[in-house]
Amino acid sequence: MITTPHAIPNRHVQELRELRKKHLNPALSLSYQEPLxxxxxxxxxxxxxxxxxxxxxxxxxxHVGHCHPAVVAAGQAQMAQLNTNTRxxxxxxxxxxxxxxxxxxxxxxVVFLTxxxxxxxxxxxxxxxxxxxxxxxxxxxxxxxxxxxxxxELSPYKFNSKGGSGRPxxxxxxxxxxxxxxxxxREDPQAGERYAQDVQRAVxxxxxxxxxxxxxxxxxxxxCGGQVVLPPSYLQHAxxxxxxxxxxxxxxxxxxxxxxxxxxxxxxxxxGVVPDIVTMGKPICNGHPMGAVVTRPEIAQAFLNGMEYxxxxxxxxxxxxxxxxxxxxxxxxxxxKNAAQVGDYLINGLRSLQxxxxxxxxxxxxxxxxxVELVKNHEDKTPATxxxxxxxxxLKTHRILLSSDGPHDNVLKIKPPIVFTQANAEEFLQRLEExxxx
Amino acid sequence: MITTPHAIPNRHVQELRELRKKHLNPALSLSYQEPLxxxxxxxxxxxxxxxxxxxxxxxxxxHVGHCHPAVVAAGQAQMAQLNTNTRxxxxxxxxxxxxxxxxxxxxxxVVFLTxxxxxxxxxxxxxxxxxxxxxxxxxxxxxxxxxxxxxxELSPYKFNSKGGSGRPxxxxxxxxxxxxxxxxxREDPQAGERYAQDVQRAVxxxxxxxxxxxxxxxxxxxxCGGQVVLPPSYLQHAxxxxxxxxxxxxxxxxxxxxxxxxxxxxxxxxxGVVPDIVTMGKPICNGHPMGAVVTRPEIAQAFLNGMEYxxxxxxxxxxxxxxxxxxxxxxxxxxxKNAAQVGDYLINGLRSLQxxxxxxxxxxxxxxxxxVELVKNHEDKTPATxxxxxxxxxLKTHRILLSSDGPHDNVLKIKPPIVFTQANAEEFLQRLEExxxx
Numbered sequence: 001m002i003t004t005p006h007a008i009p010n011r012h013v014q015e016l017r018e019l020r021k022k023h024l025n026p027a028l029s030l031s032y033q034e035p036l037x038x039x040x041x042x043x044x045x046x047x048x049x050x051x052x053x054x055x056x057x058x059x060x061x062x063h064v065g066h067c068h069p070a071v072v073a074a075g076q077a078q079m080a081q082l083n084t085n086t087r088x089x090x091x092x093x094x095x096x097x098x099x100x101x102x103x104x105x106x107x108x109x110v111v112f113l114t115x116x117x118x119x120x121x122x123x124x125x126x127x128x129x130x131x132x133x134x135x136x137x138x139x140x141x142x143x144x145x146x147x148x149x150x151x152x153e154l155s156p157y158k159f160n161s162k163g164g165s166g167r168p169x170x171x172x173x174x175x176x177x178x179x180x181x182x183x184x185x186r187e188d189p190q191a192g193e194r195y196a197q198d199v200q201r202a203v204x205x206x207x208x209x210x211x212x213x214x215x216x217x218x219x220x221x222x223x224c225g226g227q228v229v230l231p232p233s234y235l236q237h238a239x240x241x242x243x244x245x246x247x248x249x250x251x252x253x254x255x256x257x258x259x260x261x262x263x264x265x266x267x268x269x270x271x272g273v274v275p276d277i278v279t280m281g282k283p284i285c286n287g288h289p290m291g292a293v294v295t296r297p298e299i300a301q302a303f304l305n306g307m308e309y310x311x312x313x314x315x316x317x318x319x320x321x322x323x324x325x326x327x328x329x330x331x332x333x334x335x336x337k338n339a340a341q342v343g344d345y346l347i348n349g350l351r352s353l354q355x356x357x358x359x360x361x362x363x364x365x366x367x368x369x370x371x372v373e374l375v376k377n378h379e380d381k382t383p384a385t386x387x388x389x390x391x392x393x394x395l396k397t398h399r400i401l402l403s404s405d406g407p408h409d410n411v412l413k414i415k416p417p418i419v420f421t422q423a424n425a426e427e428f429l430q431r432l433e434e435x436x437x438x
Numbered sequence: 439m440i441t442t443p444h445a446i447p448n449r450h451v452q453e454l455r456e457l458r459k460k461h462l463n464p465a466l467s468l469s470y471q472e473p474l475x476x477x478x479x480x481x482x483x484x485x486x487x488x489x490x491x492x493x494x495x496x497x498x499x500x501h502v503g504h505c506h507p508a509v510v511a512a513g514q515a516q517m518a519q520l521n522t523n524t525r526x527x528x529x530x531x532x533x534x535x536x537x538x539x540x541x542x543x544x545x546x547x548v549v550f551l552t553x554x555x556x557x558x559x560x561x562x563x564x565x566x567x568x569x570x571x572x573x574x575x576x577x578x579x580x581x582x583x584x585x586x587x588x589x590x591e592l593s594p595y596k597f598n599s600k601g602g603s604g605r606p607x608x609x610x611x612x613x614x615x616x617x618x619x620x621x622x623x624r625e626d627p628q629a630g631e632r633y634a635q636d637v638q639r640a641v642x643x644x645x646x647x648x649x650x651x652x653x654x655x656x657x658x659x660x661x662c663g664g665q666v667v668l669p670p671s672y673l674q675h676a677x678x679x680x681x682x683x684x685x686x687x688x689x690x691x692x693x694x695x696x697x698x699x700x701x702x703x704x705x706x707x708x709x710g711v712v713p714d715i716v717t718m719g720k721p722i723c724n725g726h727p728m729g730a731v732v733t734r735p736e737i738a739q740a741f742l743n744g745m746e747y748x749x750x751x752x753x754x755x756x757x758x759x760x761x762x763x764x765x766x767x768x769x770x771x772x773x774x775k776n777a778a779q780v781g782d783y784l785i786n787g788l789r790s791l792q793x794x795x796x797x798x799x800x801x802x803x804x805x806x807x808x809x810v811e812l813v814k815n816h817e818d819k820t821p822a823t824x825x826x827x828x829x830x831x832x833l834k835t836h837r838i839l840l841s842s843d844g845p846h847d848n849v850l851k852i853k854p855p856i857v858f859t860q861a862n863a864e865e866f867l868q869r870l871e872e873x874x875x876x
Contacts, residue, residue, distance in 0.1 A: 003506075003508040003763075003766050003767045003770040003771055004508055004511070005508050005509075005511060005512040005515075005759070005762065005763040005766055006762070006766045008529050008530055008533050008759070008762065009529065009533060010529060011529055011532065013527055016527045016528075016529070016532050017527065019532040019535070019536060020527070020531075020532060020535075022547065022548075023532065023535035023536050023539055023547060023548060023549055024531065024532070024535050024548065024549055024550075025548070025549070025550040025551075025738065025747055026548070026738055026739060026741070026742045027738075027741055027742045027745065027746055027747040028524060028525075028746065028747060028748055029525070029746060029748075030525055030526070030527065031525040031526060035525075035526065035527050036526050036527065037526065037527040037528065038520065038522060038526040038527070038528065039519070039520060039528070040519055040520050041519075041520045041521070041522060046520075046522065046526075059522065059523075061522075061523065061750060061751075062521065062522065066520070066521070066522070067517070067518055067519065067520065067521065068441075070441040070442055070443050071443075072517050072518045073442070073443060074443040075513075075514075075517055076513075076514040076517065076518070079505070079510050079513050079514065079726075080505055080510045080514070081477070081478055081479075081505065082476065082477060082478050082479045082484075082504070082505065083479070083500065083504070083505065083724075083725040083726070084476060084479060084484065084497065084499075084500065084504070084725065085497075085499065086466060087466075087467070087468055087469040087473075088468070088469060088473065088474050088475065088476040088484075089451055089454045089455065089458070089468065089473050089474065089475040089476070090454075090475065090476065090477070091446050091447065091448060091449055091454070092446055093458075093462065094449065094454050094457040094458060094461065094462070095446050095447060097457070097458075097461035097462050098457060098461050101461055109460065109461060110460075110461060110462065110463070110464070111461055111462055111463070112462075112463040113463075115553040115554045115557070115727040115751075116553045116554075116557065116749070116750065116751055116752075117750065118557065118749070119553070119554065119556065119557065119585075119586065122586045122587055123585075123586075125587055126587055126590070130601075147557075147561075147747060147748070147749055148557065148560045148561075148586050148587075148588065149560055149563055149564055149586075149587075149588040150586065150587040150588055152564070152745075158745060161744070161745065162743070162744025162745060163568075163743035163744035163745030164745060281750065282750055286521075287521040287522065287751065287754060287756075288517075288521070288751070288756070289553040289727040289728075289751035289752075289754075289757070290727075300463065300464055300465075301464060303464070303465055304464045304465045305465075305600070305601035306599070306600025306601035307465065307590075307596060307599065307600060307601030307602060308465055308466065308467060309463055309465040309466060309585060310466055310467075310585070311554070311556070311585055312499060312554065312555065312719065312720055313499075313553075313554055313725065313726070313727035314554075314727075316725060316727075318725075318726070319727070321443070321446070324443065324444070324446065325441075325443040328441050328443055328444045329441045332441040333441055
């Protein structure tokens, strides 16, 4: 007898909320005061149970559009054929590793697959420590690198917030290179170099405690820090300081990679550097669980110290087929170029809004990863946190999904699927202006 | 323009091996001296590129059979409809949490979803530490709980092996309760209680260093330890000692859960205990990446200390649809009963072989999780490691896939998809006897 899947009851919102309360992780919040029941996704849109379409400007995971037919087809076909582990030879994993490394600078040629961005950053930590035989880590303030115990330890966004236990002794936090709100401003052509000095300070503090730095982790555009674009040459100088002390440099591209940055496939490229390790997640399979670590051959070889790295699900033929389809779609549908063009259009539109609405303190971003920082005044930049919340709720009533981030939760976080069109951008700009006039 | 996925080249085995060497994680070994290129899976069988069928006795991940049509159909349908995160309401996750908790003792009612067994054990660690406000952990010797930095730290299988850095100070290792090879043997009705004494010793050592235990982790049947069935009442006593010291008791069911144990849906049930936290992985979605942590409401509530636990991919509608289909299939196709019946048949057959072949030192197991320990003699139980390897290669030439485990790598590790039939068992017993006569 062959089973057919049982029908899943269609429950009312209230019942779902009650069952979540009873049976699900309480430390997981829902979006919005009145949460949405979303039942369908297509392109840049999500649909609720009544069939209302919401323009999704939150989701950098469903990267090439919700339920993209090519990615779905690749997953559907492979899952009916074979889904097993990587201890057998298979075409998909080899093709994927080759295709993925071809998007990166030549020296980044060895691929490790995982099930998530957290697992990727966790693995990068193991690789960095094994390669350097050192233990201490330098991170950037307000960074978030994952939800595992080790990643909470190196995420100031977590360890310095509610429920956190503060900075562990082996972690050094470098000043956030925020050239809108920080010590060195955008007008200063040396802001990047000056912020990078704090990485040197972190190295010094590690040496003071008799240790060596294993790695410098940095998101290529800072996400939880508030959609902060790194000032020119920041990574160049920061990598210089880290490497002079023997550390490896890890570019966390979990949020921003795979063409989202527009001008570049990888956002670190905008800084003119080549990292030692790149970590990937969210957009890699358009929502299917996968992550990756890519590194230089000599670092990968040093990791080969006798301890296997086997990961049960990671690199299975289904994940790799879907990852390949994502690369195909980005290329065939010219989505990196779309991110660049629509991103520029959106940034220009937001800067035009800024001239009329003083609450907009700053507009920054790259491609379709954009932050709009709201402030009560331009002089002391008092965060307009409550207003940010209101704007997000207003946009929701007009069926646009957006969220906020940053240490003061006053930055509109724009990161839609990169199929987002100019018409979508126009709609958003119009609704945002309405919200600002409310 | 809508992309169709590009064709993936069909490469020769030799080329795949070379490309793996160039582009893939070097710390990942292939199975067998001459690795297989596997291209298809169905039921208990894997197929190579020539269409040869291999009976898969290794894979406890593709739990209800490779590419089970009901699980595949559930995944295919949902991935075309919606795959997004858990910040919106959705029927699938609520239904899954409810259905999963219904398989467990009533007090285990709060579900956290992750992308892997490693992520589940990592999350369990965070929950245990937050709940107990303690830091030290007790594990069982030779245990493996995952590949993340924190899980390597608490896996003696890793930290005491090649490339490992030994036992961290905050981890205590309790003696493995191996009643074939250890200090107390199966004939001793108090073996379980006696082995559990070492958990008490571990608590004592933690107190000696001025700390408190946060958790006692134990696989419900020991996997990397050598397919070791816990002696009767071991967990009851071990949990007693751990709880008396304020620790929570974590049952790691990643390898053995979901009906594999035959008489019980969860292997810990065979010990007459109720854990505080249960962790799950491998079989949960038949190969699709998912993991879970289930705990008591009061522990879940204590975890709610202000720090979110959000996991990008985990609990998405596709994973939950596939998890639900796995539960449906186990139930509708009576696979737990099958595991019990075929498992008993196989164990009896192996014990009968044992009477004729002195190299079989021990046959142990529960349902379709079975270990056959090979020794050079019954007196000092010298491990027959080389012979174990030869048997596995012999079986491969006869198209049966099997692997080995245990501290001496001399235990045949039997854990096929639980659709494994009596005819499959007969075939295996016959081929194994041939291998023993070679």
